[in-house]
Amino acid sequence: MMPAPLTCIPSSRPAGDGYRWSRHCATCPDRETCPIHDLLVENEVLKEEIRVSRESAEITATLVVRQFEETERILQRLQEANAQRQAVLDSATHMAIMATDNQGRIILFNKGAENLLGYRAEEVIGHLTPLAFHDLDELRRRAVVPTDATKDAPSGIDQLFQSVMQPDPPQREWTYRHKNGRAFPVILSVNPLREPDGMTNGFLFIATDITEKKRSETALRESERNYRLLISTIPNVVFKGYPDGSIDFFDDKVEATTGYPRDMFNRKQLKWTDLILPEDQAQARLTFIEALQGSRQYIREYRIRKRDGSIVWIQASSQILFDENGRIDFISGAFLDITMRKVAEAALHDSEEKYRSLFDSGPNPIFVLEPSDLRILDVNPAALETYGYTKAALIGRTFNELGEFETGDPIPNRTIAMDPAESCFINQKARHLKKDGTPFYIRVKVCPIKYRERPALILAATDITEAIEKDAQLFQASKMTTLGEMSAGIAHELTQPLNAIKIGNDYLKRKIEKGQAVTATDLERVASAVTDQVQRASEIINRLREFGRKSDFRKEPVQINTVVANVLKIIGQQLTLNNIVLECHLTDGLPTILANANRLEQVLFNLLTNARDAIGQLPKAIKESDARKIIIETFMEAQAVVCAVADTGSGIPDENRDKVFEPFFTTKEVGKGMGLGLAITYGIARDYGGQITVKSKVGRGTRFELRLPPADRENNGGR
Secondary structure (H helix, E strand, O other): OOOOOOOOOOOOOOOOOOOOOOEEEEEEEOOOOOOOHHHHHHHHHHHHHHHEEEEEHHHHHHHHHHHHHHHHHHHHHHHHHHHHHHHHHHOOOEEEEEEEEEOOEEEEHHHHHHHOOOHHHHHOOOOOHHHHHHHHHHHHHHOOOOOOOOOOOOOOOHHHHHHOOOOOOOOEEEEEEEEOEEEHHHEEEEEEEOOOOOOOOEEEEEEOOOOOHHHHHHHHHHHHHHHHHHHHHHOEEEEOOOOOOOOOOOHHHHHHOOOOHHHHHHOOOHHHHHEEOHHHHHHHHHHHHHHHOOOOEEEEEEEEEEEOEEEEEEEEEEEEOOOOOOOEEEEEEEEEHHHHHHHHHHHHHHHHHHHHHHEEEEEEEOEEEEOEEEEEEEEHEHHHHHHHOOOOOOOOEEEEHHHEEEOOOOOOOOOOOOOOOOOOOOOOOOOEEEOOOEEEEEEEEEEEEEEEEEEEEEEEEEEHHHHHHHHHHHHHHHHHHHHHEEEEEEHHHHHHHHHHHHHHHHHHHHHHHHOOOOOOHHHHHHHHHHHHHHHHHHHHHHHHHHHHHOOOOOOOOOHHHHHHHHHHHHHHHHHHHHOEEEEEEEEOOOOOOEEHHHHHHHHHHHHHHHHHHHEEEEOOOOOOOOHOEEEHHHHHHOOEEEEEEEEEEOOOOHHHHOOOOOOOOOOOOOOOOOOOOHHHHHHHHHHHEEEEEEEEEEEEEEEEEEEEHHHHHHHHHOO
């Protein structure tokens, strides 16, 4: 059964323009008043909305998917960007990159910052630590003080932010502090981090360590300063020259050398070649050409005419420099005014001529010696005549081969090292042999000199043979006189052992005469006594022989106490016969002295006999031991060995005290003294580098002190 066709129910609702009519409604004859017409219209609208919603949902879903995909792509790009940013930050190990929020909390701290400052990122991220990197005094200096007195000056982090926000260049030099406290300079670039609306939400700090740069700059400045200082202080005039003869100077010293201002040369108003004397130009040019063909370095000397017309000598040390094309670029070098040197050379030449004249015409032997081994380098004619050798026979030999000095090496090492004016050395005596074997004595003076541009020694010898012979004769005569004066004491010394021998022999003789048996014990006792007394007499004779022998000049280590003991063995009995009390105070362990024992014994003999004679001049009524006493002392004082002889005799008047060491001065009666004893004593003391002094008071006595240097000081250069 077919359904009935739909029909519109009439309705009073008017149809509007926005309704859609169904196909039924379209054919409905009464659609204006159809009761279901509105429902049909709403159904149609609803279906349309559903369709539109479905389409919208599909579009929305498509958009959401696309948005999600775009978001994924953005996140991926963000991750890539972050990775790239982190890679950049991590790779920037040579610079510190830090970021803070606007409160100063660190939010970024790269590897470069860790390397530069010594902190790890986790130590500083989230902390207000930028001030730990800065010098607080520097922050305070750079902070802007508000002009309004009511406002407080910035402090802490505000000082830093205020400093970096000033309208200064983008990069400034700051001082950073490492975690260990070390301060170092950095170049700091600071930029604000801004929101899209322009608000600042933090700061980005990029710092580069410029310690090496500063060190290099300092070294460069120091080098430049030293270069300028060198140029200004050296006497040389530094220049830069050109092939056309023009020249540039680097300081004003050229004006003192030439009289012309530096600017005249630097502005090419004057060429250096214009100053060279015409007669020197050819040689100067030849030297330049030879340098071009050789090492390109040269030193030449020539004369120039100054502005005032005077002539000066110039020494130019130069180097020729070429450009990449092989052409002369410039000549670098320095001038030096050597006029004074030339004058000195002329004077030296003149001096050498005079020296050679004096050397050849000198009356005494003169030798030039090699300092190291005293090898003979040159001799004068007087030396050849004195020694009897030819010049060829002497050159190359050592001076010590000609003889021996009294103290070994005659020339201390300090002679060579010291200033010539202070290092001349005078030796006492030397015994040399001529070519034919004839001995003779010399005294030498040695001084350092320059010989053919090298150090040498010049030795002048004086023949003192005649003086030595006379001195020896005088000294021997004095000893013989002394022995003669002691004849009574010497006879007594010898009488005692002779009497002892006689007593022993008489004892044996009586035994034999009485027919008594001479036992072995008696013979042994008498023989032993005789032997002892013969030995005693022999010792006395040997001491006299040793004392009386002629002395030589050779020095040897001598113990002063031994000299005293030897002298007392001879003169002690003499003093006893004269009722003189002898006191000895000898210090043990004294150092030896470099002398001749026989000569020192003569010195002590002279002092003791003078003391004996001074006591003998006392009135005969005085017989007390305290008034007839001689005291001998030895001791060390002021780095000298001292032997003192004091007596209680008559003393020396003040007017005679300074004359006692003069030859032939005596206060004794005629025939009782020649006045040579103390003069000889004074000479011996001086020969051994010592001295003798006297203190005296009339009626109270006299004290002589002989001071001699120890042997070790004498060997080390003491005179």
